[in-house]
Structures are given as C-alpha cells and as structure tokens.
Amino acid sequence: MAYVTGEKGIFIQELMDKSNEEFDKGNLEESVFLLERAWGELPNDKITYDESFLIIWGILDISILLSDVERMKKWIDKIFVADPERGDTGEREFWAGKVAYEVGDFSKARGYLEIANKKSRGRCFSTEDGDYLIFLKS
Template identity: 45%
Template sequence: MAKLQSPIKEKFENLVNKSNEQFENGKHNDSIITLEEAWDLLPEPKGVYSEESFYLVKDIIDTCFILKDYKKAKEWSNKIYITGLARKDTGKKEFISGKVAFELGEVEVAKEFFDIANKKSEGRCFEGEDPKYLRYFKS
C-alpha cells in the first residue's frame, strides 16, 4: 500500500479537513467539490492509496445520498472499484453500488450487487444500513 508523500499529503489532508468543516456546516455541495479536488490530487494509480482513495469516494457517495443526488452517486460508485486496492474485500463496494442502483430504481441491478455483497460479507453488509435494502433483497 502506497503512502502519500509531502507536499501532496498535506494538501490532501487540508482539503479533507476543509470538506469535513463544510459538511458540518451543512454546506454539502461545497464539501463534495472539495473532496473532488482532493481526489484530483491523488497520483495515479489512485487505488494504491487504499485508505485515502476508498474513504474519499465513500464520503462523496454518502454526501450525494444526503443530497439525494443519486446520478452523481452512481458516477462515484463506478469509481469506487479503482480504490482501496489493498483493502480486504468484504463486499462494501458492491453494497454501495447496490444502494445507488436501488435509489435510481434499477432494482434488478441492485439485487445483483446486494447478492455479491451478501456473499462476500456473509450477510454482514446489511448491518447498520437502512432496513429497506435487506427487505428488498429478501423479497
């Protein structure tokens, strides 16, 4: 797993902190824009910066959900597969894609993603999530 080096590391951390502050102040769109700037700072291949790339994309998607901007969430859920390359694969990426597909009304696609996530996580992917996803998956 690669580590970000100075001065990129400091710039990246400053942007993430700025985004967190914007988020806490209810400026969700600004928070996403700032996280996108942080994404652009990550050198290629971005996925070797496992923790930074995965959590940054996850935070963007989570914020898109707050804004109910599922189209933008889908753009980023497609990118999540090039993040966190050294992370243990627990189905988190597929679960996120399933949630996005579900909210966009792509229910058959959602069910496929939930099935993969369920198998990889041995059912744990639904813990702490909105129960509507598990209800749909079991239907």
C-alpha cells in the same frame, strides 16, 4: 499501496477533514466539492492510493443524500478499482447496490446487495441502511 505522503498527503488529508467538517454542518455541496478536489490532488495513479477508496466512499455517500444521480453514476465504477489492495469485504458491491437502488435499477441493486451480504456476512448493513436490508429481504 499506501497513503500519499509529504506535503501533498497533508494537503489531501486537510481537504478530507474540511469535507467532514462541512458535512457535519450540513453543507453537503461544499463537502462533496472538497472531496472531488481531494481526488484531483491525488497523484497520477489515483486509484492505487488508500485515500482513493475513502474519497469515493464519501462522494457516493453524499451523492445519495443529495439524490444526485449524475454524480452517483460518474463515481460508482471507480469504487471497484480504488485501492485495489483493500480487503474484499463486500463494501464495493454494497455501494454499487445502494447506487443501483437509488437510481431505480432494482434488479442490479438486488444482485449487488446479495453479493455484499454474502461477502460481509451481513456486517456491511448498519442501522442507517435499513431500507436496503428490507429491500434485500423482500
């Protein structure tokens, strides 16, 4: 689809920017709160907008840092349907694998990480994701 336009789009982007600022300050709870607020501001067909994937990506990232299992479980399924026009590079499976790993479902984690690794040809793993790569190769 596209990004939300007009005043609503500007407001959503401001919330996302503020979330990034709070993240950089180490205020992770406030950062994730702002992202959830941005999600709430998306128009009715939320998942069709480009921001949907980015918002969920941020929520999952922070949830992992906070070890917030309930929040991870609440948001992980949405990553598969958010921004359906986004290229399929394994990012969705990568997030599902990370969340499965963090909640202790290692069988599911391995399956998702293998798919992510194959689709991305290994590019989805960064230096920050070493634990997941070590797990996958073990």
